[in-house]
Amino acid sequence: MINIAIDGPAGAGKSTAAKAAAAKLGFIYVDTGALYRAVGINALRRNIETTDVEGVISTLDGLSISIRFIDGTQHVYIGDEDVSVDIRLPEASMAASNVSKIPEVRAFLFDLQRNLAAENNCVMDGRDIGTVVLPDAQIKIFLTASPEIRAKRRYNELIEKGTPVDFDVLLAEIIQRDYNDSHREIAPLKPSEDGIVIDTSGMTIDETADIIVDLVNKL
Numbered sequence: 082m083i084n085i086a087i088d089g090p091a092g093a094g095k096s097t098a099a100k101a102a103a104a105k106l107g108f109i110y111v112d113t114g115a116l117y118r119a120v121g122i123n124a125l126r127r128n129i130e131t132t133d134v135e136g137v138i139s140t141l142d143g144l145s146i147s148i149r150f151i152d153g154t155q156h157v158y159i160g161d162e163d164v165s166v167d168i169r170l171p172e173a174s175m176a177a178s179n180v181s182k183i184p185e186v187r188a189f190l191f192d193l194q195r196n197l198a199a200e201n202n203c204v205m206d207g208r209d210i211g212t213v214v215l216p217d218a219q220i221k222i223f224l225t226a227s228p229e230i231r232a233k234r235r236y237n238e239l240i241e242k243g244t245p246v247d248f249d250v251l252l253a254e255i256i257q258r259d260y261n262d263s264h265r266e267i268a269p270l271k272p273s274e275d276g277i278v279i280d281t282s283g284m285t286i287d288e289t290a291d292i293i294v295d296l297v298n299k300l
């Protein structure tokens with residue numbers, strides 16, 4: 082199988098570029114952030130603070146999180162419930178960032194990610210795909226962009242979906258999440274040593290996707 086690992090901070094264009102590249106290549110696209118979001122909203126629904134480590138760990142017992150592809154699009158399930166819309170609610174972002182610091186949560190989601198990559202040609206995006214989940218991926222890319230540009234992209238995305246947001250709040254949250262994600266002890270966000278770093282600040286999604294497709298075609 083061909084596995085492409087795409088990592089980088091929130092809003093670097095990972096998901097859109099990875100999705101576009103996967104479509105051009107005929108690969109599945111796996112968004113691993115969605116899994117951490119599902120663990121996060123599951124805890125919130127049970128009235129457990131996502132900073133309460135023991136509390137979050139207790140929610141993993143008997144929890145079933147899965148991914149199904151419907152018309153080529155990833156849907157995330159908690160049990161039999163499709164939570165693909167709920168995991169995009171603004172509160173799910175910080176919840177995901179909080180639960181992602183917990184080693185037990187990362188271990189809980191590890192096999193699911195590994196198995197998908199073992200069984201499919203895939204473009205998988207996240208924070209630790211090239212460094213931890215798929216260290217043997219044929220291509221590893223780290224996408225980044227300035228915090229302001231990333232906040233602006235998120236802002237446009239949410240406004241397009243009709244979700245009211247404040248740009249400054251979004252920017253502060255992105256800076257806070259970057260800090261959380263790159264300073265945690267386990268699987269911190271960082272480029273893998275054998276990866277390619279691409280700054281997407283001045284690039285369109287299509288240009289970024291084309292770079293990924295070109296790299297695959299050169300394999």
Ligand code: DC
Pocket residue numbers: 091113114115117118174177178181206207208209210258262
């Ligand atoms: O990609 P995203 O914004 O949906 O991810 C939500 C959070 O999940 C992010 O702040 C960090 C965490 N995450 C992670 O720790 N490892 C991954 N492979 C993907 C996401």
